[in-house]
Amino acid sequence: MTVQLSPAHVAGPQSSMPLPTPRGPVGEALLRLLTGAVTDPAALHDAVAATLAAPAGSWLEHDDVQVALTCMYELHYRGLDGVDDDWEWQPDVLAARAALERVVESELRERVTVAVPQETSAAAVAAALFALASSDDGPSMSRWIARRAQREHLAELLVHRSVYQLKEADPHTWAVPRLGGAPKVALVEIQSDEYGAGDPERQHAALFAQAMRGLGLDDTYGRYVDHVPAITLAHPNVMSMFGLHRRLRGAIAGHLAAFEMTSSVPNRLYGNGMRRVGLGADVTEYFDEHVEADAVHEQIAGRDLAGRLVEQDPTLGADVVWGAAACLALDGWWAGHVLGCWEADASSLRLALT
Amino acid sequence: MTGRDDERVRPVRITPCPDGPLLVRGPVEVVGADGVPVPARRRTVALCRCGGTAAPPWCDGTHKVNGFRTADPEPEVQAGRPGATVER
Ligand code: FES
Ligand SMILES: [Fe+2]
Ligand SMILES: [Fe+2]
Numbered sequence: 001m002t003v004q005l006s007p008a009h010v011a012g013p014q015s016s017m018p019l020p021t022p023r024g025p026v027g028e029a030l031l032r033l034l035t036g037a038v039t040d041p042a043a044l045h046d047a048v049a050a051t052l053a054a055p056a057g058s059w060l061e062h063d064d065v066q067v068a069l070t071c072m073y074e075l076h077y078r079g080l081d082g083v084d085d086d087w088e089w090q091p092d093v094l095a096a097r098a099a100l101e102r103v104v105e106s107e108l109r110e111r112v113t114v115a116v117p118q119e120t121s122a123a124a125v126a127a128a129l130f131a132l133a134s135s136d137d138g139p140s141m142s143r144w145i146a147r148r149a150q151r152e153h154l155a156e157l158l159v160h161r162s163v164y165q166l167k168e169a170d171p172h173t174w175a176v177p178r179l180g181g182a183p184k185v186a187l188v189e190i191q192s193d194e195y196g197a198g199d200p201e202r203q204h205a206a207l208f209a210q211a212m213r214g215l216g217l218d219d220t221y222g223r224y225v226d227h228v229p230a231i232t233l234a235h236p237n238v239m240s241m242f243g244l245h246r247r248l249r250g251a252i253a254g255h256l257a258a259f260e261m262t263s264s265v266p267n268r269l270y271g272n273g274m275r276r277v278g279l280g281a282d283v284t285e286y287f288d289e290h291v292e293a294d295a296v297h298e299q300i301a302g303r304d305l306a307g308r309l310v311e312q313d314p315t316l317g318a319d320v321v322w323g324a325a326a327c328l329a330l331d332g333w334w335a336g337h338v339l340g341c342w343e344a345d346a347s348s349l350r351l352a353l354t
Numbered sequence: 355m356t357g358r359d360d361e362r363v364r365p366v367r368i369t370p371c372p373d374g375p376l377l378v379r380g381p382v383e384v385v386g387a388d389g390v391p392v393p394a395r396r397r398t399v400a401l402c403r404c405g406g407t408a409a410p411p412w413c414d415g416t417h418k419v420n421g422f423r424t425a426d427p428e429p430e431v432q433a434g435r436p437g438a439t440v441e442r
Contacts, residue, residue, distance in 0.1 A: 264415030295413040296400045299371045
């Protein structure tokens with residue numbers, strides 16, 4: 001049987017990320033190096049050193065740093081347009097990334113603190129994570145969407161989310177070979193669903209791309225990186241950092257648990273907001289799918305992934321809870337920015353959607 | 355290999371989730387009151403047992419907001435706020 005794929009399907013899954021526009025000296029030096037405009041890495045090291053030496057309000061909201069990290073991490077996913085894949089393991093780029101990661105992680109450790117779980121049974125860890133997720137008092141994007149969003153807000157929402165959702169699940173997949181036994185099986189069970197359970201069209205990233213097209217957006221991978229502020233890039237960047245460091249395997253497991261635990265109810269509200277403005281099933285399918293899927297995933301992630309991981313290795317307990325709390329915090333900071341703009345009748349994007 | 359082989363020898367496994375759904379793993383067919391099978395879109399499904407779901411028979415997370423409590427032996431959640439401190 002021949003399957004006729006639409007151009008959007010063909011372009012989506014294989015394409016590398018268009019080169020983002022740098023937002024400062026680090027990104028500029030990085031892209032000049034990666035594209036071969038210069039061969040000496042000294043400029044990159046100098047730019048990183050100078051940037052990190054200067055006082056910054058927040059590294060998570062630092063445009064130059066977050067764009068540079070987005071490019072560095074992308075080398076591990078689908079690559080950057082016109083950039084040789086060998087750069088993925090190039091020591092100068094890795095050293096620069098490590099320097100940026102250090103300040104990002106220490107800011108996150110400072111701003112998000114958790115109590116170390118005393119009870120390390122899987123059930124207790126799951127209960128603690130559910131309690132953490134339900135006690136989250138961050139601003140509610142989903143309620144705003146359900147009640148007030150117009151089409152342009154929904155388009156902006158999808159633009160922000162597209163940075164991660166077009167590679168949905170990939171950062172957590174890095175954890176698979178780092179886990180063993182029950183937590184590994186649980187992670188793969190969740191990821192199988194995320195990747196369509198055998199059906200490429202049901203991949204969550206593919207359903208998300210379909211929703212983007214339904215709203216008239218371009219579903220090209222990485223198409224809107226230039227449009228979104230640093231705080232939007234920060235969350236997927238932190239996921240990549242958690243996923244790419246074996247040391248942070250507890251954090252990536254906890255992150256996934258919190259992500260799944262704050263999904264089914266909000267996604268129902270997103271779908272309702274979309275139906276309210278007359279959008280069809282092509283757009284709402286992604287959100288409706290997550291209502292049911294994540295009601296399953298949150299149970300598996302809480303008990304069998306995060307819970308059993310802490311049971312296996314109680315020393316990971318603190319990072320599991322911290323990774324979960326970091327997920328909620330990053331989502332809250334992002335929502336605070338976006339809702340703040342919308343309440344002021346302004347766009348939450350850096351560039352207008354054309 | 356798809357892993358389906360072991361389902362033939364392994365019984366369906368049902369896990370009651372504290373304050374939540376029944377997680378069902380295995381080759382089950384859920385049939386509505388009218389006898390028509392309810393299509394399941396995933397291998398592991400969660401059956402609502404709080405009665406509050408808007409997508410019966412599946413759990414849709416409503417149990418987390420309608421105060422549903424089960425009698426499962428519950429682990430002690432640590433005293434005080436389980437939560438994190440987040441600087442906003
Ligand atoms: S048990 Fe989850 S909605 Fe009823
Ligand atoms: Fe998903
Ligand atoms: Fe999920």
